[in-house]
Amino acid sequence: MLDVRGLNKVYEGSGRRVEAVRDLTFTVDAGELVCLVGPSGCGKTTLLKCMGGLLTPTGGEVLLEGRKVSGPPPGMAFVFQEYGRSLFPWMRVAQNVELPLKQKDVSRSRRPELVADALQSVGLADAADAYPWQLSGGMQQRVAIARALAYEPQVLLMDEPFAAVDAQTRADLEDLVRGLWRERGITILFVTHDIDEAVYLGERVIVLSASPTVVQEQLKVDLPDERDQLHTRVAPRFAELRTHVYEQIQAAKRGTPQDAVKADTPPPH
Amino acid sequence: MRRVLLQLFFVLALPVLLVAVWWLASDDSTNVFWPPLRTILQTFPDVWTADRLRDDVLPSMWRLTAGFTLAAVVGVAVGTVIGSYRRVRAVCEPVLEFLRAVPPPVLVPVIMLFAGIGDTMKVAVIASGCVWPILLNTVEGVRAVDSVMAETARSYGITGAARLKNVVLRSASPQIFAGLRQALSIGIILMVISEMFAASNGIGFTVVQFQRSFAVPDMWTGILVLGLLGFLLSVVFQLVERRVLAWYHGLRASTRRSP
Amino acid sequence: MRGTNAALGAAGLTAFLALGEAVPRLGIVREAYFPPTSRIASAFADELSDDAFWTALGDTLTGWALGLTIAASAGIVAGVLLSVVPYLRQATASTIEFLRPIPSVALIPLAVLLYGTELRSVLLLVVYASFWQVLIQTLYGVQDVDPVAEETARSYGLGTWARIRHVLWPTALPYVMTGIRLAAAVALILAITAELVIGAPGLGARIAVAQNSQAVPEMYALIVVTGILGLLINVGARTVERRALAWHQSVRGEVAV
Numbered sequence: 001m002l003d004v005r006g007l008n009k010v011y012e013g014s015g016r017r018v019e020a021v022r023d024l025t026f027t028v029d030a031g032e033l034v035c036l037v038g039p040s041g042c043g044k045t046t047l048l049k050c051m052g053g054l055l056t057p058t059g060g061e062v063l064l065e066g067r068k069v070s071g072p073p074p075g076m077a078f079v080f081q082e083y084g085r086s087l088f089p090w091m092r093v094a095q096n097v098e099l100p101l102k103q104k105d106v107s108r109s110r111r112p113e114l115v116a117d118a119l120q121s122v123g124l125a126d127a128a129d130a131y132p133w134q135l136s137g138g139m140q141q142r143v144a145i146a147r148a149l150a151y152e153p154q155v156l157l158m159d160e161p162f163a164a165v166d167a168q169t170r171a172d173l174e175d176l177v178r179g180l181w182r183e184r185g186i187t188i189l190f191v192t193h194d195i196d197e198a199v200y201l202g203e204r205v206i207v208l209s210a211s212p213t214v215v216q217e218q219l220k221v222d223l224p225d226e227r228d229q230l231h232t233r234v235a236p237r238f239a240e241l242r243t244h245v246y247e248q249i250q251a252a253k254r255g256t257p258q259d260a261v262k263a264d265t266p267p268p269h
Numbered sequence: 270m271r272r273v274l275l276q277l278f279f280v281l282a283l284p285v286l287l288v289a290v291w292w293l294a295s296d297d298s299t300n301v302f303w304p305p306l307r308t309i310l311q312t313f314p315d316v317w318t319a320d321r322l323r324d325d326v327l328p329s330m331w332r333l334t335a336g337f338t339l340a341a342v343v344g345v346a347v348g349t350v351i352g353s354y355r356r357v358r359a360v361c362e363p364v365l366e367f368l369r370a371v372p373p374p375v376l377v378p379v380i381m382l383f384a385g386i387g388d389t390m391k392v393a394v395i396a397s398g399c400v401w402p403i404l405l406n407t408v409e410g411v412r413a414v415d416s417v418m419a420e421t422a423r424s425y426g427i428t429g430a431a432r433l434k435n436v437v438l439r440s441a442s443p444q445i446f447a448g449l450r451q452a453l454s455i456g457i458i459l460m461v462i463s464e465m466f467a468a469s470n471g472i473g474f475t476v477v478q479f480q481r482s483f484a485v486p487d488m489w490t491g492i493l494v495l496g497l498l499g500f501l502l503s504v505v506f507q508l509v510e511r512r513v514l515a516w517y518h519g520l521r522a523s524t525r526r527s528p
Numbered sequence: 529m530r531g532t533n534a535a536l537g538a539a540g541l542t543a544f545l546a547l548g549e550a551v552p553r554l555g556i557v558r559e560a561y562f563p564p565t566s567r568i569a570s571a572f573a574d575e576l577s578d579d580a581f582w583t584a585l586g587d588t589l590t591g592w593a594l595g596l597t598i599a600a601s602a603g604i605v606a607g608v609l610l611s612v613v614p615y616l617r618q619a620t621a622s623t624i625e626f627l628r629p630i631p632s633v634a635l636i637p638l639a640v641l642l643y644g645t646e647l648r649s650v651l652l653l654v655v656y657a658s659f660w661q662v663l664i665q666t667l668y669g670v671q672d673v674d675p676v677a678e679e680t681a682r683s684y685g686l687g688t689w690a691r692i693r694h695v696l697w698p699t700a701l702p703y704v705m706t707g708i709r710l711a712a713a714v715a716l717i718l719a720i721t722a723e724l725v726i727g728a729p730g731l732g733a734r735i736a737v738a739q740n741s742q743a744v745p746e747m748y749a750l751i752v753v754t755g756i757l758g759l760l761i762n763v764g765a766r767t768v769e770r771r772a773l774a775w776h777q778s779v780r781g782e783v784a785v
Contacts, residue, residue, distance in 0.1 A: 049420075054420055074426060077424070078420075078421065080417055080421060085415045085417035086421045088435070090440075090516040091435075091516075099425070099435060100425035103425060103428075131519060133519060133523045134523065147425075279618040280621070280622040283623045284622060284623055302638075302642055359532070359536035359540075362533075362537055363537040363538075363540060364540050364541055364544045366759060367755050370713075370756075370759040371751060371754060371755035372716055373717065374720060374724055375732070375750075375751045377724070379747070379748070381739075383557075383561055454629070454631065457633075458631055458633050458717075458721070461631060461633045465633075466725070473633075476636075477636075480637035480641060483641075485641070488638070488641075491634075492634045492637065492638060495631060495633075495634035496634055499630045499631045500626055500630065
């Protein structure tokens with residue numbers, strides 16, 4: 001579905017040359033929910049923007065269903081961390097959700113359906129006529145998610161979407177994302193710096209190294225499909241996985257790739 | 270109920286008091302320049318008849334509207350272009366800073382050279398004075414479009430005209446309105462003095478005629494009319510602004526509540 | 529980066545001047561109406577060597593500075609007073625909303641009758657127009673005082689005067705400076721207008737004379753002078769604002785952008 005091959009991104013400006021992403025290769029299969037996790041400042045956002053076509057990579061390529069991404073592809077939707085700045089404050093919630101559909105030439109009769117359905121599935125059917133700034137932070141991020149859903153993307157890219165909301169709202173939103181994923185079968189790539197969040201949400205966790213970024217490890221999360229905040233997070237397997245990811249990230253920070261990259265092999269029980 | 274009454278009291282008390290003081294202090298005034306308020310008010314309906322409204326106030330309003338609209342269209346259009354491109358901005362900035370700094374009334378003699386003393390001159394004067402605050406504010410507003418909003422728009426394929434209409438201009442609208450507000454007060458000034466300079470009708474023309482013929486109470490009514498006009502235009506502007514920028518005021522109020 | 533911008537700006541300015549030279553030379557507009565840059569420049573040089581020009585400049589600046597000083601002091605005092613004395617702000621709100629938008633040029637006939645072409649005519653217009661700028665900004669500034677800081681000051685038993693000095697004034701200062709900056713620009717506009725329309729001595733009157741005697745290049749040169757004056761006032765006011773408030777966030781934000 002989504003192929004990242006030898007991705008490299010170098011920022012150049014005013015005589016300085018910063019290599020943010022060195023060499024990244026991984027794939028995301030259709031219908032997968034993959035979490036990218038790495039130490040802070042490790043170029044996660046750069047990677048995501050390259051994948052979303054918002055940045056042009058210096059080397060390597062990103063393929064969506066075999067086609068090279070150059071510029072934002074219509075099959076991808078983005079959810080940003082800064083929900084307050086990503087929703088347009090001069091539009092009501094429903095208009096915010098509808099605007100990308102107009103651009104996508106979705107027919108006038110189909111648009112209200114999609115908008116209503118998307119708002120319904122994030123639990124905001126009543127807020128259609130409100131302005132974003134009248135809602136709480138968590139609700140605003142729900143609107144941003146609804147906007148992405150209504151767009152009917154093949155791949156949903158989420159860039160630390162819950163980093164700016166409080167812990168309880170965050171738990172609710174995590175369950176929302178997992179619920180939507182299971183219901184709708186979309187492919188989700190979820191970037192986070194929160195290890196617990198990555199393990200709780202993902203079917204697979206890709207651990208990134210410190211900048212300049214490479215893939216430190218890929219890890220299959222063999223937790224049951226049915227997850228909930230109360231039980232999953234205290235499950236012994238959850239603790240093992242999070243400890244493992246934590247160690248990997250610590251190693252990444254030190255810059256020593258702990259063993260070789262083991263693709264898709266969960267740590268032994 | 271009591272609160273409403275109290276509010277009404279606060280709104281009306283001082284104006285009433287001031288008018289009363291004016292009335293009493295000027296009542297037995299023999300100074301030619303400060304006629305009694307009573308006389309001024311008595312003169313008012315005689316001076317500002319329906320004919321005069323049609324022959325003087327209407328032309329003035331027409332010139333102001335035409336000049337202001339022209340300036341708004343040109344200012345927003347050019348400002349959007351300059352604001353969108355960093356290099357264009359760098360090239361234009363010093364020239365724009367200079368042109369803005371020229372006090373607009375000195376444009377009157379220049380434009381008279383080109384456009385004579387007719388309506389074209391007045392509209393051109395008003396437009397060329399009003400355009401700078403609108404243009405420069407638009408540049409600022411367009412330049413300052415939030416980076417996350419811009420990326421959101423891009424990632425959802427919102428480009429070209431749709432981006433301009435739904436994102437750039439909307440996001441710049443608070444700044445644009447600040448420019449329009451400044452332009453409005455400059456426009457009124459220019460309307461009045463271009464008519465004082467050379468005209469055969471208009472409010473500015475009429476008021477100067479009264480002054481030259483020492484019709485002092487009539488002149489005072491003219492000053493009152495100009496004052497009322499300024500006040501009314503600002504009320505209308507505020508109403509429009511509140512409507513168009515309702516989201517902005519709401520947004521600001523909501524961020525103030527929870528910083 | 530800064531260097532490139534400055535170079536681009538200089539290029540823009542040069543292009544602007546070259547255009548001013550070329551357009552009349554090519555006959556696109558009549559030279560009599562729009563003299564080429566070089567003609568304006570030589571008229572400009574002539575002005576600089578003329579004593580009467582310097583007197584006019586002095587007159588304009590006197591009217592501007594005096595008017596601005598009066599308006600700023602009155603605006604600040606009135607603004608603080610209205611905010612500190614209970615109920616005064618509410619009681620005056622409607623009056624201010626009514627008086628503020630009255631165009632100061634409406635007072636021109638009155639000024640002519642009362643003071644003729646004296647300096648006082650200029651001052652009447654300048655003070656009326658710039659007073660509101662300072663007053664309104666001062667009122668905004670005082671409104672912005674953090675209620676917590678105000679409460680704290682009260683709870684420590686600071687008197688009215690001490691509260692004005694240590695809490696209210698520092699908060700309001702950035703706004704006051706903005707008000708003065710805006711007022712400085714408005715004051716110049718009105719000073720020139722008064723001279724131009726009423727004939728009070730100064731650059732405006734000199735422009736009117738040049739216009740009446742068909743001395744078109746001189747007229748343009750004088751207009752350029754008023755533009756430069758306006759530019760210097762804007763830049764100067766912004767510099768003062770920034771210097772005085774280097775610590776303040778609003779200014780820092782502006783610099784960073």
